Structure formats: structure tokens, C-alpha cells
Amino acid sequence: MKVPLLNIDALINDPQTRIIVCCGAGGVGKTTTAAALGLRAAESGRRVVVLTIDPARRLAQSLGLTTLDNTPRPVKDVDDTRGGSLDAMMLDMKRTFDEVVEAHATADKAEQILANPFYQAVSSSFAGTQEYMAMEKLGQLRLEADRNPDHPRWDLIVVDTPPSRSALDFLDAPKRLGSFLDGRFIRLLTAPAKAGGRAYLKVFSAGVNIATKTLTKVLGGQMLSDVQTFVAALDTMFGGFRKRADHTYALLSDRTTTFIVVAAPERDALREASYFVDRLDEEQMPLAGLVVNRMYRVSARGLSAARALGAAEELGDEARDNSSVVTSSGASERTAITQGLLRMHAVQAEIAARHESLAKSFIAGHPDIPMVKVPAASGDIHDLVGLRAVGEALAGH
Amino acid sequence: MAPDAGSARDTDWDGVRLHIVTGKGGTGKTTVAAALALALAGEGRKVLLAEVEGRQGISQSFDVPPLALTETRIAHAAHAGEVFGLAVDPKAALLEYLQMYYKLGRAGGVLEKFGAIDFATTIAPGVRDVLLTGKVYEAVRRRRDHRAKGPGAAPAYDAVVVDAPPTGRVVRFLNVNHEVADLARVGPIRSQANSITAMLKSPQTAVHLVTLLEEMPVQETVDTIAELRSVGMPIGGVIINQVREEILTPDVLEAASRNAISRADVAADLTRVHLRATDAVLDGLLTEARDHAERVTLEREQAEVIEGLGRPTYRLPSLSEGVDANGIREMAETLMAQGMA
Numbered sequence: 001m002k003v004p005l006l007n008i009d010a011l012i013n014d015p016q017t018r019i020i021v022c023c024g025a026g027g028v029g030k031t032t033t034a035a036a037l038g039l040r041a042a043e044s045g046r047r048v049v050v051l052t053i054d055p056a057r058r059l060a061q062s063l064g065l066t067t068l069d070n071t072p073r074p075v076k077d078v079d080d081t082r083g084g085s086l087d088a089m090m091l092d093m094k095r096t097f098d099e100v101v102e103a104h105a106t107a108d109k110a111e112q113i114l115a116n117p118f119y120q121a122v123s124s125s126f127a128g129t130q131e132y133m134a135m136e137k138l139g140q141l142r143l144e145a146d147r148n149p150d151h152p153r154w155d156l157i158v159v160d161t162p163p164s165r166s167a168l169d170f171l172d173a174p175k176r177l178g179s180f181l182d183g184r185f186i187r188l189l190t191a192p193a194k195a196g197g198r199a200y201l202k203v204f205s206a207g208v209n210i211a212t213k214t215l216t217k218v219l220g221g222q223m224l225s226d227v228q229t230f231v232a233a234l235d236t237m238f239g240g241f242r243k244r245a246d247h248t249y250a251l252l253s254d255r256t257t258t259f260i261v262v263a264a265p266e267r268d269a270l271r272e273a274s275y276f277v278d279r280l281d282e283e284q285m286p287l288a289g290l291v292v293n294r295m296y297r298v299s300a301r302g303l304s305a306a307r308a309l310g311a312a313e314e315l316g317d318e319a320r321d322n323s324s325v326v327t328s329s330g331a332s333e334r335t336a337i338t339q340g341l342l343r344m345h346a347v348q349a350e351i352a353a354r355h356e357s358l359a360k361s362f363i364a365g366h367p368d369i370p371m372v373k374v375p376a377a378s379g380d381i382h383d384l385v386g387l388r389a390v391g392e393a394l395a396g397h
Numbered sequence: 398m399a400p401d402a403g404s405a406r407d408t409d410w411d412g413v414r415l416h417i418v419t420g421k422g423g424t425g426k427t428t429v430a431a432a433l434a435l436a437l438a439g440e441g442r443k444v445l446l447a448e449v450e451g452r453q454g455i456s457q458s459f460d461v462p463p464l465a466l467t468e469t470r471i472a473h474a475a476h477a478g479e480v481f482g483l484a485v486d487p488k489a490a491l492l493e494y495l496q497m498y499y500k501l502g503r504a505g506g507v508l509e510k511f512g513a514i515d516f517a518t519t520i521a522p523g524v525r526d527v528l529l530t531g532k533v534y535e536a537v538r539r540r541r542d543h544r545a546k547g548p549g550a551a552p553a554y555d556a557v558v559v560d561a562p563p564t565g566r567v568v569r570f571l572n573v574n575h576e577v578a579d580l581a582r583v584g585p586i587r588s589q590a591n592s593i594t595a596m597l598k599s600p601q602t603a604v605h606l607v608t609l610l611e612e613m614p615v616q617e618t619v620d621t622i623a624e625l626r627s628v629g630m631p632i633g634g635v636i637i638n639q640v641r642e643e644i645l646t647p648d649v650l651e652a653a654s655r656n657a658i659s660r661a662d663v664a665a666d667l668t669r670v671h672l673r674a675t676d677a678v679l680d681g682l683l684t685e686a687r688d689h690a691e692r693v694t695l696e697r698e699q700a701e702v703i704e705g706l707g708r709p710t711y712r713l714p715s716l717s718e719g720v721d722a723n724g725i726r727e728m729a730e731t732l733m734a735q736g737m738a
Binding site: 054188208211222266267271298311315318336337343348378379380 | 686
């Protein structure tokens with residue numbers, strides 16, 4: 001079966017590509033892939049910003065991300081001979097949320113919201129907020145990039161998705177927000193605070209009473225009123241919020257956006273990749289292809305595991321035969337080295353074969369998805385030299 | 398406590414009833430959680446294995462149909478031990494909670510109609526985690542005979558194992574009740590959250606960390622232990638997963654890293670056993686040996702970092718065939734042999 005190759009260089013060199021979203025299960029090397037793509041694009045002449053969500057400490061340091069200030073900063077030591085540049089930033093979700101509030105509400109309303117205990121908890125410490133804010137930040141970066149169409153600050157945004165419960169959360173965040181903003185529950189929470197809602201409420205006021213009573217019972221009066229104040233305050237900025245979420249979702253399905261699904265040669269990671277590929281297809285989102293990181297490869301490619309093991313055994317037999325006659329210990333030690341090398345090769349060749357077969361089973365289910373395999377590095381990657389090497393591998397070199 | 402069938406064997410976590418298993422993505426925490434549940438169920442115990450992220454990882458690990466909303470027996474262990482599986486669903490947990498504590502009945506349905514249930518379980522950030530930990534709390538406290546009360550009553554499960562969120566989110570997940578308690582200064586949610594937090598921080602609970610001998614997962618293990626400590630969560634053991642068998646002797650490794658293996662000797666050996674000692678094969682084998690030596694050195698450094706943590710440590714070998722239901726049994730036996738269960 002001929003598998004289409006994911007041509008990374010064609011993708012990053014195409015001026016039509018404005019956003020690349022890297023997604024996939026946790027622990028597959030998403031952040032490294034995003035950073036390596038960004039670096040490669042910058043060094044081939046693009047003006048790039050990489051948005052990382054939760055980078056490993058040393059990778060972050062290699063990008064100069066030592067402080068978390070929610071602003072893109074230039075990465076040092078990038079080769080700019082082709083006119084490109086690389087900025088990088090780490091998402092600060094609380095700060096991003098605060099900025100949204102400040103941008104959409106009047107000064108006194110904003111102050112009221114920022115001081116609300118419910119808002120503070122939601123914006124800083126709860127899981128789930130990250131997905132919304134990653135989307136929001138992506139929208140902001142795009143706006144900033146386009147501010148001056150003649151001299152865009154960036155012409156390519158590379159996004160690393162949050163380490164979600166599921167890779168799909170990222171995609172669902174704007175829709176969920178939208179359905180919430182349109183929902184009856186919002187009206188239930190905001191209605192008592194709004195005089196204009198009364199007439200409408202009469203229609204289902206019995207239900208409202210039960211619901212409100214229940215909420216009071218469960219949450220306690222004080223918490224319910226905090227929640228209500230929060231929602232009422234947010235109400236004034238819902239329009240803007242909603243528009244933004246819709247806009248970002250539209251941006252994701254735009255022709256200038258492309259998704260790269262990242263996986264590792266493990267059953268679970270490939271299953272997740274498979275879900276994601278199907279889901280992007282359903283939503284008609286533009287998918288460039290699949291990157292399979294950490295593919296194990298042997299160097300002595302012509303030697304099969306079985307033959308290596310057979311040869312190792314033969315050497316073992318020979319050593320035993322010799323030892324019953326005369327021993328030249330130097331010779332048997334040397335042979336032990338060769339035996340060791342052959343056994344080690346056999347184990348590695350088996351791992352490599354397993355990785356290949358996992359990749360093949362993915363291809364069998366998705367024969368049209370372009371793929372590129374990135375060999376496993378023997379150590380972790382935490383500097384620009386390492387990222388450049390990953391970039392080379394991504395480009396199939 | 399129930400008559401303890403396992404009292405003859407001392408294990409490292411006697412007295413712990415809630416085992417929370419976390420690890421960086423890709424370290425195999427789900428299979429380790431499954432193996433631990435199976436190991437704990439040995440000696441005729443009843444163990445619940447709960448997953449909280451809706452991935453159906455348990456059904457895939459044990460090769461059983463996807464778990465429904467009820468607790469289902471998924472495996473038998475030695476001496477009539479049993480493992481039950483549960484995929485905790487926040488919506489079901491919320492409705493059950495409302496029914497159990499508030500006897501809501503129809504009002505629960507009204508909340509559902511207004512979208513309040515959807516709001517709480519999918520949109521309101523954090524509530525989901527409260528519900529998930531709340532359900533785990535309920536399972537740990539449940540009695541075999543639901544009318545029995547007090548500390549003497551036999552628990553429904555001898556142990557509960559949770560396949561928890563990965564290291565990046567686990568502290569937030571476990572500490573979410575603490576946050577809620579700050580938010581709801583009075584009222585029923587506050588007292589419920591306080592009870593959950595008290596259980597999670599008690600000596601009945603242990604948070605175990607799964608890692609590989611690689612830099613990033615080890616770094617996350619170190620960071621997560623520090624974070625858990627700072628919020629007062631009881632830290633369990635460290636499980637090093639996918640440990641590769643040592644094939645080369647220390648001498649050979651050392652020679653390989655110095656590029657000091659004699660190419661001519663290897664060529665002679667290969668030729669004697671009728672393998673064609675081409676340059677490609679010879680260079681390939683020597684390169685592999687050098688890369689392998691480099692990797693082993695990195696792994697040793699990481700093993701030392703883990704040792705420096707001073708936690709009970711367990712090692713699970715890499716299973717060449719990948720992990721299936723049989724692999725999980727093998728892993729369970731290894732954990733038992735090493736005293737984890």
C-alpha cells in the first residue's frame with residue numbers, strides 16, 4: 001500500500017498556511033513537534049509565533065520562556081538569514097480570562113467581575129478553563145497578526161493544544177460555550193436580576209421556582225448569589241464573548257488553518273489519533289496529516305531479528321564446545337561481545353517491527369491520511385539544536 | 398474492617414484503601430492501575446477500579462465490553478478475589494448525588510430540563526472534578542451492608558483504585574474540593590467538599606506515580622510529588638514502567654560508549670556463523686551499541702533521581718508483546734512480588 005507522505009516543508013512554506021494546530025494524546029511529543037515546526041518555518045523565512053500551553057521546563061527554557069507573562073517573546077539564536085523570525089509564548093489562562101473581561105465589559109463591571117469569588121475560582125484553578133482560553137488566545141494572536149495587513153507581525157501561528165482529558169475538548173470548547181450562552185440555564189440564573197425577564201418567566205415560572213429552590217438547597221444561598229452576580233455581570237459581555245468563540249471556531253475550519261495530529265507508536269496514542277482524524281473529518285476541518293513520533297529504528301537494517309538471534313545462539317554453542325576442550329578466555333570474551341550485540345539488535349529490531357506494524361494498522365484504517373514518521377532520539381530534546389534535528393526528521397530528511 | 402484474608406502477607410500499603418494512580422501521558426498509568434487493582438484483589442479481596450476521564454481505558458486493558466454506568470465485574474483474582482470496573486460519569490454522579498443527599502426526585506428532572514445538569518457537568522469548569530472525586534469518595538465509604546453504620550461495618554470494597562488524570566492535572570483534580578470549600582463558605586456543598594478533602598488527605602489514601610526512565614516523565618514525577626506535598630496529599634510509591642532488560646554487560650556497554658569494540662573481531666565472529674559481515678551490518682551494530690549505551694547512561698541518571706525521592710519504588714519490565722489482559726496479570730504478579738500489594 002502506498003502511503004501519502006506528509007510534506008511538512010511544502011506546508012510551512014505555503015504562504016496560505018497561517019495557523020497550524022498540533023493535537024494528540026498527552027505524552028506523544030506535541031509541544032516538541034509544535035516548537036520544531038515553528039523553528040523550521042522561521043528559519044525558512046516565515047514570521048512565526050508558537051503558542052505553547054504547558055511545556056516541559058527545559059524545552060521552555062530553550063525557547064527563552066522563563067517567565068510566564070502571557071506575551072509572545074522573541075526566541076534567541078534563530079537563524080534569520082531568510083528574513084524569518086520566531087516568537088514564543090506560554091499561555092497564562094487566568095491572565096487571558098482577565099483580559100477578555102477587561103476588553104468586553106465597562107470598567108466598573110469588569111472590576112465587579114474580577115472581584116467575584118466565583119469568577120476567581122473559575123478563571124484560575126479549575127480544569128476546563130484552559131481549553132477556552134487557548135482558543136481565545138489563538139483568536140487574539142490572529143487579530144494581532146493581522147492588525148497591519150501590509151506588515152503582519154506574524155504570518156504563521158503554531159498552536160500546541162492543552163493536555164486535555166481528551167484531545168477533542170479543544171475543538172469542542174467554543175461550541176460548548178456557545179450552547180451555554182444560548183441555554184435556558186443562563187436565563188434561569190440571570191432572570192431574577194433582570195426586570196425585563198419577568199414576563200417571559202411567567203410561562204415557566206413553576207419550573208423556575210423548583211429549579212431555583214433546588215439550586216439554593218444544593219449550593220447554599222450565598223454561593224448561588226455569587227454565581228448569579230457573576231453570570232449577571234458577564235451577561236453584558238456575552239455578545240462579545242459569543243462572537244469571539246464563533247469567530248475562533250470559523251477560523252479553525254478556514255482554509256488557512258491546518259491540523260497536524262501527533263501520535264506515538266503506542267496503541268492508546270494511535271487510537272486517540274484515529275478518533276481525532278475522524279472527528280476533524282466530520283467537522284470538515286482541514287487536516288494536513290499525522291506525525292508519528294518516537295519511531296524506533298535499527299541501524300543494521302538488513303539483519304532480521306530472527307537471523308541475529310540464530311547467529312547469537314550459534315556463537316553460544318560454539319563457545320560451550322570450545323570451553324570443554326581448551327579455553328582461550330580472550331577469544332570467548334570477544335565472542336561474548338558479538339553475541340551481546342546480536343541479542344541487543346534482535347530486541348531492538350522487534351520493537352522497531354512492532355512500531356511499524358502499529359503504524360500500518362493506523363494506515364489500514366485511514367489510507368488517505370498523509371503521514372510522516374519521526375525516529376526516536378536517544379535523549380530528550382531541550383535546545384534549538386535538538387529542535388532543528390526534529391524539524392529535519394519532520395521534513396522527512 | 399472485614400476479616401482480612403491477606404493479613405499473612407505484609408505489603409507496603411497495608412491500611413491504604415484508596416489508591417490513586419497518576420503519571421505523565423504515555424507512561425502507561427491506566428495499565429498500571431489495572432495491574433494494581435488485580436494485585437490488590439489477590440487473596441480473595443474485592444476491589445473497584447475506577448476511571449474518571451471517559452476514555453474506556455479499563456475495558457480496553459481487560460479486553461471487556463465498554464463499561465456501563467454501573468459497577469461491573471471485569472476480572473477474577475486468586476482465592477475468589479474480584480475486580481469491578483466503573484467508568485465514573487459526572488452526569489450520573491450528579492443525579493445520584495442529588496438523589497442520595499437531597500432526595501430530589503422530580504426536582505432533579507427539572508434541573509436537567511433547564512440545562513443545569515449539563516451546565517454543571519460539562520460547562521462549569523471544575524464542577525466535573527468535584528463530582529468525579531465525590532463518586533470515588535462514595536465508593537470508598539460504601540458499606541457491604543448498607544444499613545450497617547460505624548467504623549466496625551464491613552466496607553463494600555476492600556480497596557478502590559483510581560486511574561486518575563495525568564500528572565499535569567492531577568493535583569488540581571484532587572484539590573478541587575478544597576477550592577470549592579473556599580468558594581462555598583457555608584452550606585451543604587461546603588461540608589461535602591470538606592469530607593472528600595479529609596478522606597483524600599488521610600492515611601487511607603495514597604497517590605502513586607507511574608514513570609518511565611526518561612527525563613520528562615521523571616521531572617514531572619519529581620514536580621508532582623512536590624506539588625502533592627505542598628497541598629498535603631499522601632504520596633504513595635513510584636512505579637517505573639517499561640524497564641528494559643539489560644542485555645549488554647557493563648564491560649561491553651563501556652566499550653561501546655568509547656567506540657572501543659573491535660570491528661574486526663565482530664566481523665570474524667559473524668562470518669564464522671555465516672552472516673555476511675557487510676559494512677552496513679557492522680556499522681549498524683556498532684552504532685546501535687553506542688546509542689544503546691547512551692540510553693542506558695541516561696536511564697541510570699534518571700533512576701538515581703527517582704531513588705533520591707526516597708519513595709518505595711517498583712519496577713515493571715517492558716512487555717515485548719505490548720500490553721494485553723495477560724500482560725496485566727504478569728504486571729500484577731510483579732507488583733505483588735515486589736510488595737506493592
